Amino acid sequence: MSSLLSAISTGLSGIEAGQTAMQVIGQNLSNASTPGYHEQSPNYISTTSGGTVGTGVDIASIARYTDAPTETAILQANSQQNATSTQLGIAQQIQTILTAGGTSSSGTDGTNDSSGTNNSSIGTTLTSLFDQLTQLTSSPNSSAVASTVVSEASALAGQFNTAATGLAQLQSNLGGQISQTVSQVNSLASQIASLNTQISGVEGQGGQPNDLLDQRDQLINQLSQQVDVQTVSQPLGVVNVLSSGGPIVLGNIASTFQAAEDPNGNMAVTQVGSNNLPANFTGGTLGGQLQAFNQDIPTVSSQLDTLANTLSNQMNEIQATGLGTSGPLTSTQGTVSVADPTADLSTQNLPSPVQAGQLVISVTNTATGTRTNDTIAIDPTTQSLQDVAAAITSGTGGQVQASVNATTNTLQLTAQSGYSFDFAGRDTNPPSGSGVSNPDTAGILAGVGINGLFSGTGASNISVNPAVAANPGLLSVSQTGEAGDSTNIQKMAAIQNQALIGGQTLTAQFTNIATAVGTNVQQMTDQQTSQTGLLQNLNDQDQSVTGVDQNQELVNMLSAQQLIQATSQFMSAVNTTLNSLLDIITPGT
Amino acid sequence: MYFRVTGQMQANNAIANMQQQSAALATVQGQLSSGIQLQVPSDNPVGYTTLAQAQTSSLQYATYNQTMTDATSTLSASTNALQNVNNILTQAQTIATQGADATTGAEGYQALATEVTSLISEMVTNANASQNGTYLFGGTANNAPPFQVASTDANGNPTAISYSGSSDPSQVLIGPGQTVNTQYAGSQVFQQTGADVFQALITLQNNLTNPTLTQSQNSMSQALNQSLSQISSAATGIQNVTAQQSSSMSMLSSLQTQVQNLQLAANTQAGNVSSTDYASAIVQMQEQETSLQASMEVSSQILQPSLLNFIQ
Secondary structure (H helix, E strand, C coil), X not given: CHHHHHHHHHHHHHXXXXXXXXXXXXXXXXXCCCCCCCCEEEEEEEECCCXXXXXXXXXXXXXXXXXXXXXXXXXXXXXXXXXXXXXXHHHHHHHHHHHCCCCCCCCCCCCECCCXXXXXXXXXXXXHHHHHHHHHCCCCCCHHHHHHHHHHHHHHHHHHHHHHHHHHHHHHHHHHHHHHHHHHHHHHHHHHHHHHHHHHHHHHCCCCCHHHHHHHHHHXXXXXXXXXXXXXXXXXXXXXXXXXXXXXXXXXXXXXXXXXXXXXXXXXXXXXXXXXXXXXXXXXXXXXXXXHHHHHHHHHHHHHHHHHHHHHHHHHHXXXXXXXXXXXXXXXXXXXXXXXXXXXXXXXXXXXXXXXXXXXXXXXXXXXXXXXXXXXXXXXXXXXXXXXXXXXXXXXXXXXXXXXXXXXXXXXXXXXXXXXXXXXXXXXXXXXXXXXXXXXXXXXXXXXXXXXXXXXCCCCCCEECHHHHHCHHHCEEECCCCCCCCHHXXXXXXXXXXXXXXXXXXXXXXXXXXXXXXXXXXXXXXXXXXXXXXXXXXXXXXXXXXXXXXXXXXXXXXXXXXXXXXXXXXXXXXXXXXXXXXXXXXXXX | CCCCCCHHHHHHHHHHHHHHHHHHHHHHHHHHHHCECCCCHHHCHHHHHHHHHHHHHHHHHHHHHHHHHHHHHHHHHHHHHHHHHHHHHHHHHHHHHHHHCCCCCHHHHHHHHHHHHXXXXXXXXXXXXXXXXXECCECCCCCCCCEEEEEEXXXXXXXXXXECCCCCXXXXXXXXXXXXXXXXXXXXXXXXXXXXXXXXXXXXHHHHHCHHHHHCHHHHHHHHHHHHHHHHHHHHHHHHHHHHHHHHHHHHHHHHHHHHHHHHHHHHHHHHXXXXXXXHHHHHHHHHHHHHHHHHHHHHHHHCCCHHHCCC
């Protein structure tokens, strides 16, 4: 009897096991497409109470399939691929900013012409400016051609401005994106920490929080896309998450991070806390964004600044030491504003370097035509802007009044009435053999922006000197003032062939800047392709161990169904047998 | 490769492969429809450098070609003026020869002197020749007539011509650091030492009106023979300048041909690097289309059958 009664519980155990198995299969089939779902399967064990025959079946545990080495590799691959992706996106935008120029005054627009690339990048407008200067030598006296040169210079300055603004905008948008990424890291970290708490609670009581584990793994996967992560298993199913920027999750404690610009303009991520420890993330989207913000974009910005400044300084010095068609000047305003007009010039970060030397000012008496040359000694280590002004005023005997404009801190030169001045270094009149080939050995004219062609301190604010823009007759075409003298223009045109930046001409340097970005884009595109391929392979590998195979589950479902059917039949058989036995004992009355 | 293949795996791979094929196909289609295979530096960084250099060179050559045309036009006008000058000098020689002839008398001398005076003013006009408002023989001072009558005698005949132009020639840039002289300094054309054109004519004029000389036919002949040799030296001086300018022009002409060829070569190079090679692009496109189609067909086939189709 006892063996038959126990047979009922044996059969029942089968049905229960079958039902549980069905539930697991149902869970698997429903989640076949859920990302991050690990397949679960019931562990059947036969139960026994020590007797000769066992007591049925039980599901000891529900196994959750994992492939730890592959999953660790996936986390690494995720962060690498996202870092590359992010940097690639930024590099492509930098490339567009550099090569999709605006309009040039020579009539070309931003569309592609039949010879290929975009018609008016900084490079082509630069060439165009020098070509216009060359053309001007045919008719140096022509105000129409001089105007064309000035407007081409203006278009070039505009393109520098646009590119610099584009890069600045890109960087500032990126700053916002970095903050968002950091918030996401913080949010994921706190979710992972709370899951750690829940999981350790369940496992502590002997349970199997398979779905909680799936959720946590999925969150860690998402986190690995934002930053590089390393997981360390702890007792009771807790996982610590570490990173290049410090520990993110330790047990049930999540770190919080914040991003802010430091005084140098670099974006730095720190851990929120009493010490604000630096968190130097190097991988994942955040790592890529930080790299782009702190290195990729500033590198190109500063290259553009150097290009703009070199062009400006070279042109300005030649422009200042020549004569325009409007002849010597009666007044001029410097375009460089110093921070402190009483401090030595060497401390004032002038856009064009000034060294110890001499400045020769030619002063012409307009009525008589006599001309004198006055030599002013310049030394930036001992003279401030005020000192230079005083030196000029006294050196010309007051015929040229120099002062520092109080509002703008720029140098102002005004000739006494009846006089005019220039820096072309001509011989005196009457001649005395005192003409000089380099009237400004100190470089002071470009240094304080006197009668230059360009003003500004970098690509973001380079523009044509307002005085020249308003009066193209100030464009210094000659050295002697004669209508057909184009020697100064020839000097300006010669700049295009001089190796000024790293052994390269200005145009070649721009091409280098754009090519370097292009090469970067190409390399990262290749890298991204191979990293994506690797990630795909790893995911496939992971899937083959932890994924749900629908066909497999359907077969399992059939066997679970049969288990239930068979044990139900068995119980029905046992029931019938018991009834027969009971009929013997208690015959019907 | 793997022991188990799951539905998710198949789906992900099918999607990834189709996306890859589509992207590759889109790139080739873009190249074909725009005709350009190098739109941004990343398409071909090395090619981009070549393209940028070729474009810069092409623009430069075009500019030099233009300035050379301008210079040639100025020199051409200049040599024309010098041709006229030569003719005037020839006429002067005829007059001097006539004057030296024994049959010319006192009134003859006067008539010849008057002719010479008008030749002098013609000479000044030619020395002040201009083209489009720019004077050809003032050097860099090309915006005002370079020659003036400095002094006249009691009868208003010119006795000295002065030069108010510059001693530097105007220069035009025709190549990197390369210039050609266009407007020559008049003092170096008409007032060369030992070959002063004006001096020769003025001396001839003065000889023909000199009271001492007009009385003695012998002395006059002697003086006029001297004048002849002066005029001849002056003519040689002018011919030397003409030869210089002509050789400049022929140098410019051959240089222009060279520059135009270089410009063509640069444009061709730019086109080669940046234009789509239609033949290979079309073949590539067909290959990509085939791959994409194959990828799609395979995807549809492996995703369809499952055990569900067979379980009753």
